[in-house]
Amino acid sequence: MKSLSWLVSSLMVAGSSVGTAWATDYQVRFAEGELPAVSFEQQGEQLQAVVSLEKQRYPIFIEGSGEDCAWGAAPDTKVRFSQPLALEKCGETALELNIRFAGDYLLTLDSSAKPLTVSVARQAKKSTFKRTPPAVECIAWDGQPVTVDVSSVFANGEMVKDFYSGETAKVAQGKVTMMPAPESGGLLLLEPAGAKASEFHWDNASVYFVMTDRFYNGDESNDYPLGRRADGEREIGTFNGGDFSGITQKLDYIKELGMNAIWVTPIVEQIHGFIGGGEKGSFPFYGYHGYWALDFTKIDPNLGSEEDFGRFVDEAHKRGIRVLVDTVINHVGYPTMLDMQNAGIDAIPKNAPVPENWHEWQPRKERSENWHRYNDYIRWNHGDWVEKWWGPDWVRSGMGGYTKPGADDITMNLAGLPDLLTESTKHVGLPPILKNKPDTNAVEREGYTVLDYLVEWHTRWVRDFGVDGFRADTVKHVEPEAWLQLKESATAALAEWKAENPDKKVDDAPFWMVGEVWHHGVYRDFYFDNGMDSLINFEYADASDAVRGAQCLAQNDAIYQRYADTINSDDSFNMLTYISSHDTKLFFSNYEDIPLQAGAGSALMLMPGGVQLYYGDESARPAGPLTDAFDSPTRSLMNWEQLDKQPERQALLKHWQTLGQFRDKHTAVGAGQHKVISEQPYAFSRVKDDSRVIVVYAGQRQ
Template sequence: MRTKALLSLCIIPFLLFCSFPMTALGADEKEENDWNDEMIYFIMVDRFFNGNYDNDYEVDTGDPKAYHGGDIEGVIQQLDYIKSLGYTAIWMTPIMNNEPKGYHGYWIEDFMEVEEHFGTMEDAKRLVEEAHKRDMKVLFDFVVNHTGYQHAWLEDSNKEDWFHEEKRMMGESQSVLENAWLAGLPDLNTENPEVEQYLFDAAEFWIEETGVDGFRLDTVKHVPKDFWKDFNDHVKSIDPDFFLLGEVWQDSPREIAAYEETGIDSFVDYPLFNAINESFKKAGNSLNGPMSVWKANEQLYEEPGMLSSFIDNHDNVRFTRKAIENKQNPVTRWKLALTYQFTMPEIPITYYGTEVPLDGGEDLDNRRMMNFKAADEELKQRIEQLTSMRKEFPALTKGDFEELYNEDGLAAYKRTYEDQTLVVVLNNDVETRTMELDNLPQDKQLRGMLTDDIAREVDKGTYKIAMEREQSEVYLVEENTGLNWSFLLFVGGIFAAFVVAVIILSRKSRKN
C-alpha cells in the first residue's frame, strides 16, 4: 500500500504540470494563398518512383542515359510523402512524348501526348486531381524552343520554315541565342505564326485536359521576348491565375530582370544559386554573396519576392557533392543553406532527394534514382520545420527584408510583416560567435523556433545572441515573458507538497 501511495504522489505533480495551460508560438492568420506562399518540390519523373511496372519499356537502371522506370503513377503514390515534408506544389520535368532515350523529357516528339514510359493522359489528369485533393499545385515543364533530334517535321516539306537554319550555338548575341540549335537540337522558328499557334494550342491542350496550375518554361532566353509576351497573354486568357516560371540561365540579375516585361510571373534565380553554393559549400566562407544578390534584385525587379530560389537542380552538380569535395558534413551544410533559402523572400524550390541527401556530379550523375529508404531524419526534420514556419508566419513570404549584421560568415536579417517580426541568424563560421543586434522592438524577447533558444534585451532595442559554429536560428520577436512567477510558484507548491507527503509517509513507515 505504501509503495502505491508513493507512486501516486510522484505522478500527481507531473499530471498537474502537463495540464497547465501553455501558450504556443502563434502567428496571424495568413492572407488568401498565392504563389508567394508556395514551396515547390522539383521531380525528374523518370528518376523519382516506379509506380507502374507495366510501362517499363527498355528500362535499364545501369545506364544513366536510359529510362529507369519512374512514372506519373509513382509521383501520385508519393504525393503524401511530399506533402508530409511540407511542400505545397510540385514541378515535374516534361511528360510529353519523347524520342528514344529522352528519359528527361526534353527531346519532344509529340507536344500533345504523354510519354508511354510515364503513363497515359488519364494518369496525368489523375495526378493533378490527386494533388488538388491535398491542396497542392502542379507545374508541368513546357518546352517551346526545340524538338527532339529526329522529329518528323524535319522531313516534312510543308514545315521547312518551322525551324531556324541549323547552326551551332557560338557566342552570346541575342541572334545566336534565339536562332542557333542548342546542343544540336532543332530550333523552332517561333516567329512563324503557324509554329506560334501550334505551341499556343499545345499549352491550351494541357491546361484544359489536365487542369494543371502552371508551366515551368524551359530555355526562355533562347526564344524571343515577343513570343513570351503573346504566350503569357494566351495562357492567362484561359486561366487568369495560371503561373509561369521561367528559366533564364544567366549569371547577371540584370539580364534575367529584362524578361520581367514578358509577363512571366517568376524566374529561377541563377545568380542567387551561384552565391548560395559558393557561401554554404564550406564553413568559414563569407555570406556577402547571397546578401548582395538580394540587394541587387530589390533594385532590378518590380517584384523581387516572386523570384524562385534553388540550391541545385538537374543541370548542375548536386550541393551534396560540393560539400563532400570540401570535406564538409553535407547534412550540416544543407541545414544552413536551406535555412537561408526558406527564410529569404523568394519562392523556394527543392530538387528531389535533397532530404536524403542525394549525391551527384555533373550530368548525368546528378539525376540518380531517388532513394526513399535513405532519408536523413535530421535533415528531414529541418525541412519540415522550415516549411511549417513559412506556412505559419507571413513575414517569411510577404515581409520586408532588412540586413542587421554581416561579418566574417556570421549574418542576421529581419523579416517584418505588419506587427510580426522574425530575426534569422546564420553562423557559417568555424567557431562560436556572438553579436549584438539593435534597432529591434523594445521590451521584447527573441524566441528561437529551431532550437528553443531565448535572447533577451540587454539595452533598449538591443539583443545579444551567441551562436555555435555552423548553426542557425529563426527567432520570433514576442512579448517578454521573463520568469513566469505564478507558474513557478504553482509548480514549486506542488513539489513542496510532494516532498512533505513523502517525509510523512517515510516517518510512518519507520514507526511501523
C-alpha cells in the first residue's frame, strides 16, 4: 500500500487579501484511486499543498469544486520540477509525477494563468533541531492543593475567590487552601469574592500593540491604492491588507483579552512608492508599517478612510478601550521614484532604463540587479530636490542644497531618513511637496516653525477624533522641548474634544504619552519632565529575565519588587514592559514553545507598571520569513487561522485572557504596593487603595 501524509501551510490570515480571492476550491486526485484526494489551501497569491510521496509514479488530475470536469495534462506535457506546467481543461491524460526520491513535495497552483498551471518542487528536509531555554531553578509543586497565609490582605471569615478557576474558599486562621486550575500553570489569582472592578488608571495600563497592516483585513477595497502593488512572492515588504475596519471587527477579541488601550502604528499617509528592502535589496519595501510619512494631514488610504478611523475610535471607546496613535516627528519617508514622478522631480536621466510609469520599475534579473539598483539612476544633486521635495527649511539630508546631517542623536539621519528640523526657530511656509499636493489638508500658517506645523497636524487626530494618547517614536532623536510642546497641545485638544463629546469619552483621564527611548530601563529621568508619562521598558525583554520568568514565576521576584518600589512609589512616571515588539523580536520565535508562551503571559501580565502585548503574543504568532531585513520576521500576519483550528493555541489564548481580565479588574496588579508573603509556595500581595489581590505560584509540577 502506498503511503501519503500531507500538511497544508496555515500562514494565510482569514479575511486578508494578500492574494487573489479564490472562487473555486481545488484538490489533487490520484488517478489510480488508491490514495485520498488532497486539498489545496491559499498561500499568498497561490494555492499550495505539501504531500509526502514514495519513490514511484503518481498519475494525478486537478479538480475544482463546481467545475464539470478535471484538469489533466496538456499535449506533450512532461513534468519538469520547479517549472509551471500548463494543464488542459477536461483533459483525459493524467499528469504523471515520476518520484525518484521519497520525500515532501510542494504542489503550487496558479489559477491566474491561462490556462491553469501547476508546479511541483521537492521541499528541503526541515531540521528537527529545536532550541530549548536555559534551565532555571524553581520551587517544586506536588500537584496537591496549596495552603497560603493571606492574613495580611484578607480577614478571617472573608470569602476569597480564585479568579482563574472561579473556586472560592473562606479564610480560616488567616489561611486558605485551594487547588490551582490544571491549565493555570500552578497559579492562584486571589481576590475578595464579589469584588468590583477598580477605576482605570494609566499606571495599570494593558496596551495591545497592533501593526495595523498585518492584523486583519476588514475591507478588501482599499488594499492597493496609490499605485502600490503586491510583489507576487513573499510579500514581506508590501501592504498586506490590514486596516481600521479590520481592527474594529476584532475589538471584542481585544476587549476579551482584558486590554484597556490599543496602540496602532502611525496612521498618516505614507510614501507611495517603494525602496529596496534589506541590506541586499532582496524585496520591494513600502511604508506598510507607517513610519515613513509623506503627508501628516491625511489617513493612509491602505488603512481606510477618516470615517473608518473615526468608527474604530468610537467603537473602542464604547468598549472602554483607549486609543493610542504612534507619532513620528523626527523624520519623513524616503524619496521614491513614484513620489518623484508625482511631484514632478525630473531627476532621472532620459536614457535611464526606467519605464514610463516609474513605479513599475523592477530589477533586471539577467543583469543581477536588486531592488536597490534604482538609486543609481537618480541624480541626487538635481535642483528639483530643493524646489519640489521637502526643501532645506524642513529637513536635513545628504542631497545637494540641504543642511547636512550631524553625528549626534538630534541631527543625524536615522537609518538614512530625512531628519525634520524640529529645533529650527525659522518661520516657514508649507514644504514644496505638500504645497503642490492637490489633496493635502495642510494649510500654510503665518509665523509657524516646522515644529508648529507638526504639532498642529498630529493634535488634529486628538481634537477631531478623541485619540486618548500618543506613543512617541524615536524620542531621543528629537529635542525634549518639542515633546513637551506636543504633549501640552494634545492635552488641550483632548480636553476640548471630551467637553464637546461627553457621550463618546471613556473617562475624564488626561491625555497620555509613552515614549520609545531605545534601550531605556526602569528609572526616572528628564524625559518625564518633558511630556512623557511613561517610557517603554527595554530591559526586561533585552535580558534573559523574560525567559526565566516564563519558566518559573518565582524567578521574577526581585524584578517585581524593584519595579514596584521604583515605579509605584513615584506618581510622576511609569514604564511599559513588553516581551515582543516590531523592532526587536517575537518571544515565541525564540523557542516555539507554547507552554513557555503561557508562562511568559503569566510573568508579563502580573508585572508592576504598564504592560504592552504585541499582537499575537497571546496566540503564539509564528515569525515571518527570515530575510536580510532584521525586523521582517517580527511583522508576520496575525495567525487567525491557527487560532481557529488548533486547540493548544485556543487554550493559550484563554490563559492570556484570564490574566488580562484579572489585571484589568484590579488596579493594584500594576499600580499597587508589592509585598512577598511566602517563598514556597511563592506568593505576593498587591494593594492600592481599595484594590487588593494575592497571587500564588505553586511551582513547577513534579
